[in-house]
Amino acid sequence: MEITLVKTTTPKPKPDPAKLGFGRFFTDHMFVWDYNPEQGWHDPRIVPYGPLELDPASAVLHYGQAVFEGMKAYRGPQGEVLLFRPEQNMARLNRSNARMSIPQFDEEFALRAIKELVALEREWIPTAPGTALYIRPFIIATDNVLGVRPSATYRFMVILSPVGAYYEEGLNPVSIYVEPHYVRAVRGGTGFAKAAGNYAGSLLAQKNAVAKGHSQVLWLDGIERKYVEEVGAMNVFFSIGGQMVTPDLGDSILPGVTRDSILQLLRSWNVPTVERRLSVEEIFQAHAEGTLVEAFGCGTAAVVSPIGRLEYQGRLIEIGGGKIGELTQKLYDTLTGIQTGRLPDPFGWVVRVDV
Numbered sequence: 001m002e003i004t005l006v007k008t009t010t011p012k013p014k015p016d017p018a019k020l021g022f023g024r025f026f027t028d029h030m031f032v033w034d035y036n037p038e039q040g041w042h043d044p045r046i047v048p049y050g051p052l053e054l055d056p057a058s059a060v061l062h063y064g065q066a067v068f069e070g071m072k073a074y075r076g077p078q079g080e081v082l083l084f085r086p087e088q089n090m091a092r093l094n095r096s097n098a099r100m101s102i103p104q105f106d107e108e109f110a111l112r113a114i115k116e117l118v119a120l121e122r123e124w125i126p127t128a129p130g131t132a133l134y135i136r137p138f139i140i141a142t143d144n145v146l147g148v149r150p151s152a153t154y155r156f157m158v159i160l161s162p163v164g165a166y167y168e169e170g171l172n173p174v175s176i177y178v179e180p181h182y183v184r185a186v187r188g189g190t191g192f193a194k195a196a197g198n199y200a201g202s203l204l205a206q207k208n209a210v211a212k213g214h215s216q217v218l219w220l221d222g223i224e225r226k227y228v229e230e231v232g233a234m235n236v237f238f239s240i241g242g243q244m245v246t247p248d249l250g251d252s253i254l255p256g257v258t259r260d261s262i263l264q265l266l267r268s269w270n271v272p273t274v275e276r277r278l279s280v281e282e283i284f285q286a287h288a289e290g291t292l293v294e295a296f297g298c299g300t301a302a303v304v305s306p307i308g309r310l311e312y313q314g315r316l317i318e319i320g321g322g323k324i325g326e327l328t329q330k331l332y333d334t335l336t337g338i339q340t341g342r343l344p345d346p347f348g349w350v351v352r353v354d355v
């Protein structure tokens with residue numbers, strides 16, 4: 001399939017690299033790919049970035065049939081353009097599609113389109129430490145019918161945003177509220193998919209946590225509300241009694257690429273590491289016994305984000321004395337080193353884009 005290109009005639013000025021924030025600026029072009037049952041995925045094109053015209057009855061606007069991904073492109077030391085395990089994002093997007101009754105797409109082709117778009121926009125990739133070009137593929141349902149049923153037509157798009165740190169705190173430890181009531185996902189639900197509605201449903205708890213002076217919520221399982229699942233929109237690790245512990249995956253946890261990469265790094269360093277159920281009581285108990293040493297969230301956007309405080313039902317604990325943990329820092333340095341081509345890539349994670 002040929003990807004057609006229409007170039008912008010009005011390129012935008014690049015933002016100040018010191019003031020990027022996260023997801024506030026967008027590049028000059030975007031990728032668009034349409035689906036209908038007769039033609040399948042068809043008419044792939046790179047066109048100038050701009051608003052969409054959607055019928056007000058579009059299915060995505062009513063029932064939220066939408067999925068997305070998040071990945072990053074980096075500049076290497078010689079100016080090369082690098083992606084990090086992008087095939088994992090394509091595979092996860094198709095798993096999200098399956099859960100949301102959206103048709104499967106050709107992962108290799110989509111990755112080729114992303115590479116072409118990133119190559120075209122290479123001048124937008126920021127180079128300062130901690131910055132990257134965030135890649136946001138997403139798919140929306142476009143049928144103009146108000147019945148609740150899977151849409152017959154879809155649009156796959158990719159937009160790009162030069163980004164800095166996801167959290168204002170950067171690598172400083174953040175304060176987390178353990179959410180006792182609201183849940184992000186349940187067994188049998190859509191938590192393992194990157195479905196738009198999961199994020200809409202998380203906003204109220206997030207807002208309440210911020211009003212209480214915290215940055216994020218720690219989500220507990222949806223059935224017993226005892227077991228830790230994720231922190232905000234990130235996976236979570238705790239260093240307890242000399243072991244790194246992260247919740248084992250089920251259908252209520254998003255299987256993060258960063259989580260998987262951290263598991264592989266820890267195991268390669270011979271750090272005892274387990275994926276298992278972990279209750280919030282066990283975390284507070286470990287703190288009382290002095291065996292809770294580090295905790296962090298992890299995801300593409302922030303890479304790692306140290307947890308400095310946890311509040312649960314009126315009890316407040318501090319972790320790591322207000323500083324990023326030793327292992328957390330080493331994971332951040334190693335991951336970002338590999339991602340930006342500054343450290344060797346023993347796992348073959350980095351994919352170079354021809355420019």
Ligand code: PLP
Pocket residue numbers: 070194230232233234235254255256257258259298299300301
């Ligand atoms: N958990 C949730 C709910 C997410 O949205 C994300 C972000 O993609 C992650 C975890 C981390 O996943 P990844 O490391 O693939 O970015």
Ligand code: COI
Pocket residue numbers: 070233234298299300301302
């Ligand atoms: C992550 O990359 O960790 C995210 O959760 C992305 C977020 C903007 C949805």
